[in-house]
Amino acid sequence: xxxxxxxxxxxxxxxxxxxxxxxxxxxxxxxxxxxxxxxxxxxxxxxxxxxxxxxxxxxxxxxxxxxxxxxxxxxxxxxxxxxxxxxxxxxxxxxxxxxxxxxxxxxxxxx
Amino acid sequence: xxxxxxxxxxxxxxxxxxxxxxxxxxxxxxxxxxxxxxxxxxxxxxxxxxxxxxxxxxxxxxxxxxxxxxxxxxxxxxxxxxxxxxxxxxxxxxxxxxxxxxxxxxxxxxxxxxx
Numbered sequence: 001x002x003x004x005x006x007x008x009x010x011x012x013x014x015x016x017x018x019x020x021x022x023x024x025x026x027x028x029x030x031x032x033x034x035x036x037x038x039x040x041x042x043x044x045x046x047x048x049x050x051x052x053x054x055x056x057x058x059x060x061x062x063x064x065x066x067x068x069x070x071x072x073x074x075x076x077x078x079x080x081x082x083x084x085x086x087x088x089x090x091x092x093x094x095x096x097x098x099x100x101x102x103x104x105x106x107x108x109x110x111x
Numbered sequence: 112x113x114x115x116x117x118x119x120x121x122x123x124x125x126x127x128x129x130x131x132x133x134x135x136x137x138x139x140x141x142x143x144x145x146x147x148x149x150x151x152x153x154x155x156x157x158x159x160x161x162x163x164x165x166x167x168x169x170x171x172x173x174x175x176x177x178x179x180x181x182x183x184x185x186x187x188x189x190x191x192x193x194x195x196x197x198x199x200x201x202x203x204x205x206x207x208x209x210x211x212x213x214x215x216x217x218x219x220x221x222x223x224x225x226x
């Protein structure tokens with residue numbers, strides 16, 4: 001089986017930086033993705049890491065350490081619209097599109 | 112950006128009834144998926160579909176579930192005899208298959224309520 005652990009809630013103020021951690025246990029690890037979901041709407045792809053290191057996309061960055069089975073999503077210059085749920089998801093093997101999601105982290109950004 | 116379209120957005124049905132959830136994936140995508148999310152819980156994989164056949168399914172996807180791509184654009188999920196525990200948001204998703212294969216494009220979902 002597999003398990004993913006991420007905090008259930010995080011709060012921060014506008015303009016701040018927040019890091020959402022994700023630890024995973026799985027066989028056949030291939031890559032780690034992050035998705036954003038507003039109020040039960042469509043999950044939206046944010047980033048993907050298959051190799052160790054940092055991937056940067058605008059205000060969002062994602063990090064992976066395969067040896068530690070650990071990744072994080074870093075959100076900078078927080079805005080109110082970043083309030084949402086953030087899910088890490090593991091891809092096992094090279095099978096496209098079959099992801100195992102964590103339970104999600106509810107981020108609340110305060111003014 | 113192109114979108115995955117799902118209809119209806121809400122579906123209410125009686126236990127034991129059949130429902131069909133409909134999806135129009137992005138036109139040049141080759142891989143199609145159904146996921147579901149029970150209220151307040153994580154998103155769970157149901158089934159993947161490629162080249163007109165199921166490529167993988169989870170333990171959730173039992174004999175009550177079926178998928179079909181009846182024409183070149185639609186992708187459907189049928190639940191033959193709904194149960195209370197089938198109440199969830201059902202998301203259709205697709206992947207291009209030729210380029211950015213790690214990016215799943217999700218539709219806005221169909222909220223299924225089984226009474």
